[in-house]
Amino acid sequence: MTLTEQTPKKVAIIGTGVIGNGWIIRFLANGFDVVAFDPAEGAEEKTKQVIKNAWESVKELGLHPEADQNRLTFVSTMEEAVKDADLIQENVPERVVLKQQVLADIDSHAKGDAIIGSSTSGIKPTELQVQMKNPERLVVAHPFNPVYLLPLVEIVGGESTNQENINLAYQFYEKANMKPMIIDKEIEGFVADRLMEALWREALHLVNDGIATTEEVDKAITYGAGLRWAQMGPFMTFHLAGGEQGMRHMLEQFGPALKLPWTKLEAPELTDELKERVITGCESHAGERSVAELERRRNEFLVKLMDLVEEYWP
Amino acid sequence: MTLTEQTPKKVAIIGTGVIGNGWIIRFLANGFDVVAFDPAEGAEEKTKQVIKNAWESVKELGLHPEADQNRLTFVSTMEEAVKDADLIQENVPERVVLKQQVLADIDSHAKGDAIIGSSTSGIKPTELQVQMKNPERLVVAHPFNPVYLLPLVEIVGGESTNQENINLAYQFYEKANMKPMIIDKEIEGFVADRLMEALWREALHLVNDGIATTEEVDKAITYGAGLRWAQMGPFMTFHLAGGEQGMRHMLEQFGPALKLPWTKLEAPELTDELKERVITGCESHAGERSVAELERRRNEFLVKLMDLVEEYWP
Structure with missing residues (x-):
């Protein structure tokens, strides 16, 4: 499978801290539809403020013709967030057990052909995918702050990830105007x-x-x-x-x-x-x-x- | 003692590899007189070529009104190189014994109030000054390649260096348009x-x-x-x-x-x-x-x- 111009481009962002919000801005600026979910009080308002502060910079860097801040929707459940998404990006705090649970939860609600990316800074994908029913679609996609400006994203698959999904993830992040780097051997902290x-x-x-x-x-x-x-x-x-x-x-x-x-x-x-x-x-x-x-x-x-x-x- | 506009600004560069040549260009570009010494065959021609290649950049960065490529003199003995210099910068290969000998040799020919700076990347000044008769005037002044563009220079004194000479060295490098950083505790590799x-x-x-x-x-x-x-x-x-x-x-x-x-x-x-x-x-x-x-x-x-x-x- 190859991403084409016609490929629907809907991403879900799970967790809207500094990194999650960075992803939201990057995807919006590159013409994606974005659905966001974060159970924290006031998350939506905070995200909107962050978008407002950063939009000038991404505009200067060059917006996609279909880029639109209004293509962001906040929803109140995980299920709603991920059910139609083609790419789901997980950005919850850096604790293995929490990430394992959230990724399993995402996996259980996502559609069959969705790719799941984790923003973890250093946990191995093999460790992250243990509770997932479809671990073959999990990649680590580790970005750098500010995510909406810095182009690097490290893509790392775990033991159960299949190569096709790694390639597909590569194309997604490239469409978001990034410089993806695939790392073949997984080690803590990647490169x-x-x-x-x-x-x-x-x-x-x-x-x-x-x-x-x-x-x-x-x-x-x-x-x-x-x-x-x-x-x-x-x-x-x-x-x-x-x-x-x-x-x-x-x-x-x-x-x-x-x-x-x-x-x-x-x-x-x-x-x-x-x-x-x-x-x-x-x-x-x-x-x-x-x-x-x-x-x-x-x-x-x-x-x-x-x-x-x-x-x-x- | 404080360096004034009237202070004579004559520096000697001992060793004209990548770093020595970098110093020559920096000092010339900032209006100093420079005397250089390197026993290697063809050193002078090589240095002149390097100056030619780099001059455009230092010009764009901003030349001192008195900057002049012709204020460089190559001489054929250590004694000639250092005898009138106010600041002598040593840039020989990174071997302790060699540097100790060269620094002692510089010291024996330099005038009484000259400052001696070593470009060592990581050897402690206390180790470098052991063979010098006037160790109080030795500082490490560690620059970064390309020396004619990058502003950082780490200044480190050894156990026998006196504070006044550290301050004087600071002013010299500042006059060469650098951002000197004084490091009080000497450790291998500095900061x-x-x-x-x-x-x-x-x-x-x-x-x-x-x-x-x-x-x-x-x-x-x-x-x-x-x-x-x-x-x-x-x-x-x-x-x-x-x-x-x-x-x-x-x-x-x-x-x-x-x-x-x-x-x-x-x-x-x-x-x-x-x-x-x-x-x-x-x-x-x-x-x-x-x-x-x-x-x-x-x-x-x-x-x-x-x-x-x-x-x-x-």
């Missing part, structure tokens, strides 16, 4: 949160050990590596730090630092195999572009980005 | 590299364990957290992810994740004291601005940043 959590834990150690304040940690990122990571991740960043020889030189120069206590995290052994994987990965990502050419583009980007940072974070 | 190295090691684990390719790791950062880190570091990012209650709510929601295997890095115990330090740190950094107000600014920033990323990294 992005493992990276973020490593940075986060090290940041907490620094504050805990009295080395830096929260503001100093933020400054260390904002004026340094953070500027580069917006355009390139850690690998291409280091590829460019290696000079003409790129990552190959970088690993020679900074490989030994992996043995030093530069973080509380133990490094993997830098075997020849890992080295080659990293070097050829960067070289293939860089493609035909030389390090000097990549540098010129990075420089143009950084100059403009720093102007932007100056304007918005003086 | 920024501890954060980067944690992310880097986790990234290597992911590649080593076959979970993601280098390109997927980069994508996970670029389309997700990296966009936010350009404007805010990890703390303010999470402050905004916590909704109206900011970091206080965030720690309630994601504090328990610190116990989960979301990275290979062990987290510190989230004690009440650490919680308070993190929460009040974020609240004081946010100042009068509500989370909603910060969100609006972040959104405007992100929309523009994503346009920029789209343009430069299609």
Whole structure:
């Protein structure tokens, strides 16, 4: 099955906290019909306020021709929320037992061909699908705050998820103007949160050990590596730090630092195999572009980005 | 002593690899006289090529009225390089013994009131200054690639460094249009590299364990957290992810994740004291601005940043 232009696009959002509301705005902005359910007092009013605050930004990013804030309906039961939905996105608090129950409940009311996505930040889909009657349609679809702006969504299937549903989920999120990334091996925290959590834990150690304040940690990122990571991740960043020889030189120069206590995290052994994987990965990502050419583009980007940072974070 | 407009501004750059050349460009662009020394064959020609490639960017960023590429002189001995310099920046390979020797050599030829900065990425200044006759004038001044664009420089003194020299170094780097950050407690990797190295090691684990390719790791950062880190570091990012209650709510929601295997890095115990330090740190950094107000600014920033990323990294 492939999603077409004619495919009905109705999504249900279960749980309307920061992440659930983010999904609502993203789907509305991309021309979907949205049904929302959250038992909390005043949830609908809160969501409407959040939409109002965010709409200017999504408008500037570019609205789908059929985008309409009024295509949102709040309902008062789970059954009503999910019964006609093609995609149901679960966003309840990060507790395994709660999520298992809610997902089983969603599953029991959803129509046969609906896909169910969980926004969990790090719980494995195999663990989430244990109580579902139709576990083959459960994927983790982990977004990033603000969901209506940041394009990344990690898609991860569990042991019982079938590949067709993963592909279908991919197409749904792509229609919502996202950059989906399918992760084949499920691990706690997936990929992005493992990276973020490593940075986060090290940041907490620094504050805990009295080395830096929260503001100093933020400054260390904002004026340094953070500027580069917006355009390139850690690998291409280091590829460019290696000079003409790129990552190959970088690993020679900074490989030994992996043995030093530069973080509380133990490094993997830098075997020849890992080295080659990293070097050829960067070289293939860089493609035909030389390090000097990549540098010129990075420089143009950084100059403009720093102007932007100056304007918005003086 | 305070640097004034009249203070002579002559710097010596020892070692002209990626970082040394980056310093040369930064100092030239900010109106300094620069003397460079590197015994490697063809170093001068290489540096001139690098300056040529980067000059357009520093020009766009804004040149000092007295900035001049011709204010660079290459010399053939250490003595000649350092004898008249007010600030000497050491950028030799990251090996303790080599750096100790070079720094002692610099020290023996430098004039009495010169400051000596080491670009080391993570070696403690106390270790670097052991062979110096005047260790009180050694600071670590750790920059970020590309040094001529990224503003952060970490300044760290060793056990023998005196405070006045730290303050003087701060003023020098500020005159070179940087955002210096003084780190009071010296630890391996200082602050920024501890954060980067944690992310880097986790990234290597992911590649080593076959979970993601280098390109997927980069994508996970670029389309997700990296966009936010350009404007805010990890703390303010999470402050905004916590909704109206900011970091206080965030720690309630994601504090328990610190116990989960979301990275290979062990987290510190989230004690009440650490919680308070993190929460009040974020609240004081946010100042009068509500989370909603910060969100609006972040959104405007992100929309523009994503346009920029789209343009430069299609």
